[in-house]
Amino acid sequence: MLPAIAAPPQRLDQPDPLDHSFAQTYIRAYRWMLLARLTEEKLANLYRGGKVQGGVFLGKGQEAVSVAVGISLRRGDVFAPLIRDQAGRFAFGESILDCTRTYLGSRLGPMRGRDGNVHRGRPDEGMLPMISHLGAMIPVVAGTLLARKFRGQFGTVGATCIGDGGTSTGAFHEALNLAAVERLPLVVVVANNQYAYSTPNDRQFACRDLVDKAVGYGIEGHSVDGTSLADCLEVLGRAVDQARGGGGPQLVVASLLRLVGHGEHDDASYIDPALRNSSLGLDCLTLAEQHIVDSDWADGAALAAWKEDAQQQVEEAVATTTREPAPDPNEEDWCALASRHLRDGFVTE
């Protein structure tokens, strides 16, 4: 049988207004982005008020690409977010309490005060807790997929995010190469926000485009406009599908700008104003909201209600967390081993 003659594929940023499933996905993504943005704004406030333990690293401007990763994954997939992935975390299923509890030092958080903030995760639910060393999560995600391959388990995907700066690490290289050799369903998303802390791209790499690295690993490369939620949903969706379908590792490079400092201690004064004023400097959240309005997917009242709802979730989570106890060193067992009987009994404390 001949294949039916298909209509030319539609670009997702000009979607069929009747395509409810796309509109629904888009709105769902937008609402996670919104929740992430409001959560982070709250965290920034709390930080300035001295209420946060440790540093605060935010994802403002990176929500679209992050949420697109999280929303493209399914239960059973693996996700290793990095420091600017609050939106992706929510979309993948993280509860807002996991977030607030870690930042505000509640002992009920997933890391129990032992590790903090962006380092939280729940490996038993497929969300890996990052260590700080950039690039170091990529081989770990690859390993989860390798294990599944060994067991003949197919159809799941592992995704992880990294910055432009992180592509310079040996870990990035070794892990992508290993994943390529094993043709693992790994999606590596580079959020190219033009800077690594203060270091601009031209001091970080010399290739024309980071996506040019894909061919050197023999894997698929994708470029995406990180300010456009529609583009992010389409490209990440495609990359994740291809990985899931046996297409091997996928390298996705999103272009965007971080719209905050490296951390909340940083005023980002080093960012080139020309970049800020370029299309890279557009706010993906504002653009997404505009897109919803322009597409008539929701009216002002609905938007306000969503915002209200998100703000309420944030306030509730913070209020709950604030009433929770801090970790108590006397209740710590101070044993790094799972096999407690093998701890070295000699004490020099």
Place this chain on the structure above:
Amino acid sequence: MLPAIAAPPQRLDQPDPLDHSFAQTYIRAYRWMLLARLTEEKLANLYRGGKVQGGVFLGKGQEAVSVAVGISLRRGDVFAPLIRDQAGRFAFGESILDCTRTYLGSRLGPMRGRDGNVHRGRPDEGMLPMISHLGAMIPVVAGTLLARKFRGQFGTVGATCIGDGGTSTGAFHEALNLAAVERLPLVVVVANNQYAYSTPNDRQFACRDLVDKAVGYGIEGHSVDGTSLADCLEVLGRAVDQARGGGGPQLVVASLLRLVGHGEHDDASYIDPALRNSSLGLDCLTLAEQHIVDSDWADGAALAAWKEDAQQQVEEAVATTTREPAPDPNEEDWCALASRHLRDGFVTE
């Protein structure tokens, strides 16, 4: 003035028979290759006779690309050879005694018995002594060039060799990227001999061709037939010239097969016979000799005289070395520091 209309560039493997300078270079290169081959055959014999300290790793089949690196460099350049680079070492200026003294454990060798064999070097003469960790020499060569750049010293080049397997190391990646960012005159030569020890390329990388990595670093890539001395001389000459002229790092990938075991302890039985019988399995030394004969650059008598001469150099070096004393632990000062006054005086020996 209009440029003169040039004749189409001639390929070097079809050289103008009257181009004496090319013929001379070719013959010089051939003779270094021959000396390297005979030296290594001797070392293999001595190894089998139990006369060599440590392991023996040979470059049979890789002499053409190696010699082309060495011969393209000048005094003042930097060269970090790897384990299969006897020919390149000779061409760069290493004396045969440096070689035999290290293998045969003479205390007069450049490493004084402290390190051995392929690890020898003379950093003050631009020849860096490799450590074993693959990839680890690349940033060091880059650093010598960075220093020169800082001092405003241009016109010299640094070259280093690595295998197909070594491209999988994080060190390779970080160093190439750093060199690209700084646009250093670094030439990295990958001798793709299809195996890393027993591991075939399809277990080592998944890109179509290793030269595809160049674009991902934003540097120039070159492919070369490692069995053809003419091709090697042309391509390496060009790569080194480009680096010297300010063209930034150059990645050269030579295709060939190693015609010996990984080390002399290894029978290389894992090598695919189809590869052995393919054009990759041709012996670059035999081909070069044939080329000299076919080009009428030398007759049988001259060839025999060259062989005789090389053999004599080898025998003399071995004979000299054999009469030399071994290192004496009582004459070692056992101090790892240059600043002897800062050695930790506490002794637990």
Place this chain on the structure above:
Amino acid sequence: MITYLEAIREAQARALADDPRVYIYGQDVGAFGGAFKATKGLAKEYPGRVIDAPISEDAMIGSAIGAALEGMRPIIEVQFADFSTVGFNQVVNQAATLHWRTNIPCPITVRLPSGGTSGAGPFHSQSMEALYAHYPGLIVMTPATVEDAYSMLLEAVAIDDPVIFCEHKYLYYHLKADALPTEATPTGKARIARAGRDATIVTYSAMVHEAIACADELATEGWEIEVIDLRSVKPLDTDTVLASVARTGRLLAVGEAWPWGGVTAEIVARVATDGFGLLDVPPMRLNAKDTPVPFHPNLWGTHRPTARSIAAKLRDLLRL
């Protein structure tokens, strides 16, 4: 007769046979059977479970951690212990912290062919146990016998924590036993390799045999030297060491690694703090010299402790 190396192969064969979660990953471990042949034949016997890795120690070890999170029991062969420096970060920062941070275990075994052999030089000879033992969250095994090579490797695979398995290359072919053991001393217990009453040598790995040779030599002079084989340096069995020193009153700690820090410092420090009153005379240490491991056999033979240099030190100790 079975060698130390064969015991390591047999332990891996048995782990693969008994536990479907086990796989082996490392450079050339597949059809080739590994640089030392520690996985000889295993790729054929256990298809798809003994796999060649690219030259990427960081990614090899990182991937093992991910696989462990999926419930696997990976064994990583690093071709030489020395190359684990380039996979160091994944071991000490990722594997070693995972359980403490998340309550999820990280049961990986990293096999490190360790220690000096003649002519191996600065980069194929290192003893890295002290580096790993310094970090919380790791078990560091240093088997000295064929039996321990076998049973401790099996235990390493069974343990829910990351295990650094320092197998000594000098013992690979030199050491033989009649048969594989049927029983095993549990990890964390040291072994009295030779009983004695005049002095205690505490050591581990290849140096156990140098110490025994030294004790044998001194026995001809009437001295009875006790030799303690630590078996694992973390956990380190302080009780067995203290009990021995209580009997002998004299302590010499011997290690093949470098002098600053390391196992000998830890042993002497523990005995000094917790067994001060047991010591009749000051304790002593004997290590390698404080330089890289030399390539030439003449130098190497002087660089590391030997039966002879141990005996010289011990005579000093006995003379006190």
Place this chain on the structure above:
Amino acid sequence: MITYLEAIREAQARALADDPRVYIYGQDVGAFGGAFKATKGLAKEYPGRVIDAPISEDAMIGSAIGAALEGMRPIIEVQFADFSTVGFNQVVNQAATLHWRTNIPCPITVRLPSGGTSGAGPFHSQSMEALYAHYPGLIVMTPATVEDAYSMLLEAVAIDDPVIFCEHKYLYYHLKADALPTEATPTGKARIARAGRDATIVTYSAMVHEAIACADELATEGWEIEVIDLRSVKPLDTDTVLASVARTGRLLAVGEAWPWGGVTAEIVARVATDGFGLLDVPPMRLNAKDTPVPFHPNLWGTHRPTARSIAAKLRDLLRL
């Protein structure tokens, strides 16, 4: 008033001014002035000599070794000591072995912002001095004062060997001095930070200040505690330690690093072997707990030694 951090900046400014071979390379050290501002303004003052590096610790350190071979005196800033694990191989196998193998010196300085601060967590708090000190061929400095931060960094740059410069982040802003020093104690000499006769605390880096605070507290009870600041842990000034123990008869070694191995083991082992007779009572050690450095301030405050926990230990020691 000048802080410990400013002293580090000033030392680098002076090194750049005095020696054209010096340059600084590290992430964000250029126009931005470094994550901690230790190179603030230097890129502008010394154009082309204070350079941003990519996130490539292995290549950063490797390149410094190459530059040193060309006669330069590189200063590498690693953003946090913890990240030096990924540049570890170049330090311990390339830089540390180069002079011994070739007779050519390798004068690089690797600055490691080290140690714990509140809320920094497992990967921004580590004290790695023991790892580097274990390897032959390295100098490991651990300045505890503003004066030493300045003069030892200048000396580090001048020394012909690779220097691991462990500067403590907790001291960056907390510690102030009136002025930069005009004279310097040479590297390799420990310092008596506080004289006493009842017991000796041997320590280094930030713990010097905890030890002094503890000594101050015990002084109110009439005890006179001597505090020794090692300044560099390799070389380690055994003579000064032994002389102090000879006076006090009591030793407590304190370190912020983990308990297995490390500086405290080395100190106690040295005193036990070479100063056994000087000890009136068994020596003691106090370290951090054997887990990763915890993130939450409540846990962190208990994990590492403090003036209070040192005092508790010291009371035990004095009671013996």
